[in-house]
Amino acid sequence: AQKVTQAQTEISVVEKEDVTLDCVYETRDTTYYLFWYKQPPSGELVFLIRRNSFDEQNEISGRYSWNFQKSTSSFNFTITASQVVDSAVYFCALSEAWGSNYQLIWGAGTKLIIKP
Protein backbone atom coordinates (compact mmCIF):
# COMPACT_ATOMS: atom_id res chain seq x y z
CA ALA A 1 0.00 0.00 0.00
CA GLN A 2 1.11 3.51 -0.67
CA LYS A 3 2.23 5.40 2.38
CA VAL A 4 4.03 8.54 3.47
CA THR A 5 5.97 8.67 6.72
CA GLN A 6 7.11 11.84 8.41
CA ALA A 7 8.81 10.42 11.46
CA GLN A 8 9.60 13.78 13.04
CA THR A 9 6.49 14.88 14.88
CA GLU A 10 7.99 18.14 16.08
CA ILE A 11 11.31 19.91 15.57
CA SER A 12 12.48 22.95 17.48
CA VAL A 13 15.51 24.99 16.45
CA VAL A 14 16.90 28.43 17.08
CA GLU A 15 16.60 31.03 14.35
CA LYS A 16 19.33 30.91 11.69
CA GLU A 17 19.97 27.20 12.17
CA ASP A 18 19.52 24.87 9.21
CA VAL A 19 16.83 22.24 9.59
CA THR A 20 15.88 19.17 7.55
CA LEU A 21 12.42 17.64 7.49
CA ASP A 22 12.32 13.99 6.49
CA CYS A 23 9.79 12.32 4.23
CA VAL A 24 9.88 8.62 3.36
CA TYR A 25 7.35 7.11 0.99
CA GLU A 26 6.22 3.70 -0.23
CA THR A 27 4.69 3.09 -3.62
CA ARG A 28 4.39 0.37 -6.23
CA ASP A 29 3.89 2.87 -9.02
CA THR A 30 6.79 3.63 -11.32
CA THR A 31 5.37 7.05 -12.10
CA TYR A 32 4.39 9.13 -9.14
CA TYR A 33 4.53 12.64 -7.77
CA LEU A 34 5.66 14.02 -4.45
CA PHE A 35 4.60 17.28 -2.86
CA TRP A 36 5.47 19.49 0.09
CA TYR A 37 2.98 21.89 1.65
CA LYS A 38 3.33 24.38 4.48
CA GLN A 39 0.53 25.00 6.99
CA PRO A 40 1.13 28.16 9.04
CA PRO A 41 -0.90 28.81 12.20
CA SER A 42 -3.63 30.44 10.09
CA GLY A 43 -4.46 26.97 8.76
CA GLU A 44 -4.34 27.39 5.00
CA LEU A 45 -2.09 24.91 3.20
CA VAL A 46 0.48 26.58 0.98
CA PHE A 47 1.94 24.62 -1.92
CA LEU A 48 5.75 24.52 -1.93
CA ILE A 49 6.90 21.99 -4.52
CA ARG A 50 5.79 19.18 -6.82
CA ARG A 51 8.30 16.65 -8.10
CA ASN A 52 7.79 13.71 -10.44
CA SER A 53 9.54 10.38 -10.05
CA PHE A 54 11.64 10.80 -13.17
CA ASP A 55 13.27 13.99 -12.00
CA GLU A 56 15.84 13.26 -9.32
CA GLN A 57 17.58 16.59 -9.51
CA ASN A 58 17.70 18.46 -6.27
CA GLU A 59 15.81 21.71 -6.23
CA ILE A 60 16.67 24.96 -4.54
CA SER A 61 14.36 27.92 -4.08
CA GLY A 62 15.86 30.65 -1.96
CA ARG A 63 16.41 29.24 1.52
CA TYR A 64 14.45 26.08 0.67
CA SER A 65 15.94 22.97 -0.91
CA TRP A 66 14.68 19.49 -1.60
CA ASN A 67 16.64 16.25 -1.86
CA PHE A 68 14.87 13.49 -3.79
CA GLN A 69 16.47 10.03 -3.58
CA LYS A 70 14.62 7.16 -5.22
CA SER A 71 17.13 4.65 -3.87
CA THR A 72 15.99 5.38 -0.32
CA SER A 73 12.43 6.49 -1.22
CA SER A 74 12.96 9.81 0.44
CA PHE A 75 12.08 13.38 -0.42
CA ASN A 76 13.62 15.54 2.30
CA PHE A 77 13.16 19.27 2.74
CA THR A 78 15.86 21.57 4.12
CA ILE A 79 15.44 25.14 5.29
CA THR A 80 18.70 27.04 5.44
CA ALA A 81 19.13 29.89 7.91
CA SER A 82 15.69 29.36 9.38
CA GLN A 83 13.49 32.29 10.34
CA VAL A 84 10.64 32.64 12.81
CA VAL A 85 8.22 32.94 9.87
CA ASP A 86 9.15 29.40 8.88
CA SER A 87 7.32 28.12 11.96
CA ALA A 88 4.51 25.93 10.63
CA VAL A 89 3.43 22.37 10.09
CA TYR A 90 4.93 20.88 6.95
CA PHE A 91 3.26 18.07 5.05
CA CYS A 92 4.72 15.69 2.51
CA ALA A 93 2.29 13.98 0.11
CA LEU A 94 2.43 11.27 -2.55
CA SER A 95 0.13 10.88 -5.52
CA GLU A 96 -1.83 7.67 -5.81
CA ALA A 97 -3.70 6.46 -8.87
CA TRP A 98 -7.44 5.88 -8.36
CA GLY A 99 -8.52 4.45 -11.69
CA SER A 100 -7.85 7.17 -14.21
CA ASN A 101 -7.57 9.78 -11.50
CA TYR A 102 -4.98 10.59 -8.90
CA GLN A 103 -5.34 11.39 -5.23
CA LEU A 104 -2.86 12.45 -2.61
CA ILE A 105 -1.65 10.32 0.28
CA TRP A 106 -0.60 12.62 3.11
CA GLY A 107 2.00 12.26 5.79
CA ALA A 108 1.04 13.18 9.35
CA GLY A 109 3.08 16.37 9.19
CA THR A 110 6.08 17.79 11.04
CA LYS A 111 5.57 20.76 13.31
CA LEU A 112 8.54 23.11 12.98
CA ILE A 113 9.16 25.66 15.72
CA ILE A 114 11.75 28.35 15.10
CA LYS A 115 12.74 30.16 18.27
CA PRO A 116 14.04 33.73 18.07
Next chain:
Amino acid sequence: DGGITQSPKYLFRKEGQNVTLSCEQNLNHDAMYWYRQDPGQGLRLIYYSQIVNDFQKGDIAEGYSVSREKKESFPLTVTSAQKNPTAFYLCASSIGLAGRTDTQYFGPGTRLTVL
Protein backbone atom coordinates in the same frame (compact mmCIF):
# COMPACT_ATOMS: atom_id res chain seq x y z
CA ASP B 1 -7.23 37.82 -7.60
CA GLY B 2 -7.81 34.14 -8.29
CA GLY B 3 -8.25 31.85 -5.35
CA ILE B 4 -10.41 29.66 -3.19
CA THR B 5 -12.73 31.04 -0.56
CA GLN B 6 -14.34 29.13 2.25
CA SER B 7 -17.03 30.37 4.56
CA PRO B 8 -17.62 30.68 7.36
CA LYS B 9 -14.20 30.69 9.00
CA TYR B 10 -15.68 29.40 12.27
CA LEU B 11 -18.90 27.45 12.64
CA PHE B 12 -20.65 26.19 15.71
CA ARG B 13 -23.28 23.53 15.52
CA LYS B 14 -25.58 21.90 17.98
CA GLU B 15 -25.75 18.14 18.00
CA GLY B 16 -28.32 16.80 15.59
CA GLN B 17 -28.12 19.72 13.19
CA ASN B 18 -26.96 19.64 9.60
CA VAL B 19 -24.58 22.38 8.51
CA THR B 20 -23.26 23.37 5.11
CA LEU B 21 -19.74 24.62 4.48
CA SER B 22 -19.18 26.78 1.45
CA CYS B 23 -16.29 26.49 -1.01
CA GLU B 24 -15.94 28.70 -4.07
CA GLN B 25 -13.07 28.99 -6.55
CA ASN B 26 -12.41 31.35 -9.44
CA LEU B 27 -9.35 29.54 -10.78
CA ASN B 28 -11.36 27.84 -13.54
CA HIS B 29 -10.35 24.48 -12.08
CA ASP B 30 -12.37 21.39 -12.93
CA ALA B 31 -11.49 19.33 -9.85
CA MET B 32 -12.43 20.15 -6.27
CA TYR B 33 -11.83 18.33 -3.00
CA TRP B 34 -12.90 18.32 0.62
CA TYR B 35 -10.54 17.25 3.38
CA ARG B 36 -10.91 16.87 7.09
CA GLN B 37 -8.04 17.58 9.47
CA ASP B 38 -8.09 16.62 13.15
CA PRO B 39 -5.64 18.14 15.65
CA GLY B 40 -2.11 16.87 15.11
CA GLN B 41 -3.17 14.78 12.13
CA GLY B 42 -2.72 14.78 8.41
CA LEU B 43 -5.48 15.34 5.87
CA ARG B 44 -8.18 12.81 5.08
CA LEU B 45 -10.21 12.99 1.90
CA ILE B 46 -13.97 13.25 2.31
CA TYR B 47 -15.24 13.78 -1.25
CA TYR B 48 -13.85 14.91 -4.55
CA SER B 49 -15.32 16.04 -7.85
CA GLN B 50 -13.53 15.93 -11.18
CA ILE B 51 -16.30 17.62 -13.13
CA VAL B 52 -19.64 19.36 -12.69
CA ASN B 53 -22.51 17.07 -11.65
CA ASP B 54 -20.15 14.28 -10.69
CA PHE B 55 -18.43 13.48 -7.40
CA GLN B 56 -16.81 10.51 -5.70
CA LYS B 57 -16.46 9.38 -2.11
CA GLY B 58 -13.10 9.63 -0.45
CA ASP B 59 -11.83 7.71 2.55
CA ILE B 60 -14.26 9.12 5.13
CA ALA B 61 -17.48 10.07 3.29
CA GLU B 62 -19.90 8.66 5.87
CA GLY B 63 -21.98 11.41 7.45
CA TYR B 64 -21.15 13.94 4.74
CA SER B 65 -22.78 14.95 1.48
CA VAL B 66 -21.75 17.23 -1.40
CA SER B 67 -23.11 18.70 -4.59
CA ARG B 68 -21.41 20.08 -7.69
CA GLU B 69 -23.98 22.04 -9.66
CA LYS B 70 -21.53 24.71 -10.77
CA LYS B 71 -17.88 24.52 -11.68
CA GLU B 72 -17.01 27.23 -9.16
CA SER B 73 -18.81 25.77 -6.16
CA PHE B 74 -18.50 22.58 -4.11
CA PRO B 75 -20.46 22.85 -0.85
CA LEU B 76 -20.10 20.24 1.87
CA THR B 77 -22.94 19.31 4.20
CA VAL B 78 -22.06 17.78 7.53
CA THR B 79 -25.10 15.77 8.53
CA SER B 80 -26.27 14.67 11.95
CA ALA B 81 -25.11 11.18 11.00
CA GLN B 82 -21.48 12.28 11.31
CA LYS B 83 -20.60 11.07 14.79
CA ASN B 84 -17.65 13.33 15.51
CA PRO B 85 -17.76 16.35 13.21
CA THR B 86 -15.60 18.73 15.23
CA ALA B 87 -12.59 19.32 12.97
CA PHE B 88 -10.90 21.68 10.54
CA TYR B 89 -12.28 21.38 7.01
CA LEU B 90 -10.21 22.29 3.99
CA CYS B 91 -11.38 22.70 0.44
CA ALA B 92 -8.98 22.40 -2.48
CA SER B 93 -9.06 22.59 -6.25
CA SER B 94 -6.85 21.52 -9.14
CA ILE B 95 -6.87 21.87 -12.90
CA GLY B 96 -8.27 18.36 -13.03
CA LEU B 97 -6.94 16.79 -16.18
CA ALA B 98 -7.67 13.08 -15.93
CA GLY B 99 -4.69 10.80 -15.99
CA ARG B 100 -2.24 13.18 -14.42
CA THR B 101 -1.49 14.48 -11.01
CA ASP B 102 -2.25 18.13 -10.60
CA THR B 103 -1.20 20.40 -7.82
CA GLN B 104 -4.00 21.02 -5.37
CA TYR B 105 -4.49 24.56 -4.07
CA PHE B 106 -6.25 25.13 -0.80
CA GLY B 107 -8.70 27.53 0.73
CA PRO B 108 -8.30 29.02 4.21
CA GLY B 109 -10.43 26.38 5.90
CA THR B 110 -13.50 26.26 8.15
CA ARG B 111 -13.22 25.26 11.79
CA LEU B 112 -16.37 23.40 12.84
CA THR B 113 -17.20 22.88 16.51
CA VAL B 114 -20.10 20.84 17.76
CA LEU B 115 -21.49 22.15 21.02
